[in-house]
Amino acid sequence: GQQLNQSPQSMFIQEGEDVSMNCTSSSIFNTWLWYKQDPGEGPVLLIALYKAGELTSNGRLTAQFGITRKDSFLNISASIPSDVGIYFCAGRASGTYKYIFGTGTRLKVLA
Amino acid sequence: DARVTQTPRHKVTEMGQEVTMRCQPILGHNTVFWYRQTMMQGLELLAYFRNRAPLDDSGMPKDRFSAEMPDATLATLKIQPSEPRDSAVYFCASAQTGDEQYFGPGTRLTVT
Numbered sequence: 001g002q003q004l005n006q007s008p009q010s011m012f013i014q015e016g017e018d019v020s021m022n023c024t025s026s027s028i029f030n031t032w033l034w035y036k037q038d039p040g041e042g043p044v045l046l047i048a049l050y051k052a053g054e055l056t057s058n059g060r061l062t063a064q065f066g067i068t069r070k071d072s073f074l075n076i077s078a079s080i081p082s083d084v085g086i087y088f089c090a091g092r093a094s095g096t097y098k099y100i101f102g103t104g105t106r107l108k109v110l111a
Numbered sequence: 112d113a114r115v116t117q118t119p120r121h122k123v124t125e126m127g128q129e130v131t132m133r134c135q136p137i138l139g140h141n142t143v144f145w146y147r148q149t150m151m152q153g154l155e156l157l158a159y160f161r162n163r164a165p166l167d168d169s170g171m172p173k174d175r176f177s178a179e180m181p182d183a184t185l186a187t188l189k190i191q192p193s194e195p196r197d198s199a200v201y202f203c204a205s206a207q208t209g210d211e212q213y214f215g216p217g218t219r220l221t222v223t
Binding site: 003031033035041042043044045048050088090092097098099101102103104 | 115142144153154156159161166167202204206210211212213214215216217
């Protein structure tokens with residue numbers, strides 16, 4: 001099935017560093033969601049974005065809805081070991097309830 | 112603490128057997144989604160319902176998979192007969208308006 005491109009695929013960072021990841025699509029989306037998945041668990045919703053250019057924060061996490069409506073970005077500031085996991089983006093076009101998911105960014109934080 | 116619940120959490124079965132997975136969406140949510148997650152394919156949408164009516168099941172192998180919502184508090188995904196290639200983690204997610212989807216913990220299926 002269709003997937004969104006997420007970048008990077010994986011990253012190792014030092015504790016305390018900031019992290020940036022992005023998600024791109026060939027289609028225009030009306031909604032972007034960002035999730036984090038821990039091993040053996042379901043994805044947990046982090047941030048929802050509904051408008052082009054929108055910037056939304058959740059604690060140390062900040063996500064942006066790209067102005068082209070074909071991309072979205074997630075930043076994590078001052079990473080901590082519990083940030084380890086896989087981060088997924090998901091986009092939804094107008095006229096459907098269906099979300100397309102990204103390929104995931106695997107984050108590993110070195111203490 | 113409203114959550115999506117799924118049962119069973121783990122299922123090991125032999126090829127050819129019937130498998131039924133159950134999901135209880137968050138109370139008040141009217142849209143329910145079934146996903147399958149594998150290393151190779153990532154998260155794939157199998158089917159989704161709105162107000163208990165199936166809206167799209169194009170992601171599901173029709174010959175062996177079926178999804179139903181007998182009532183607003185229960186969604187089921189059935190595989191009959193199961194095959195080794197069905198081994199994956201199956202997630203249910205629910206949403207109130209179709210926007211913010213909340214996932215359950217998943218059912219890890221192994222078909223031998």
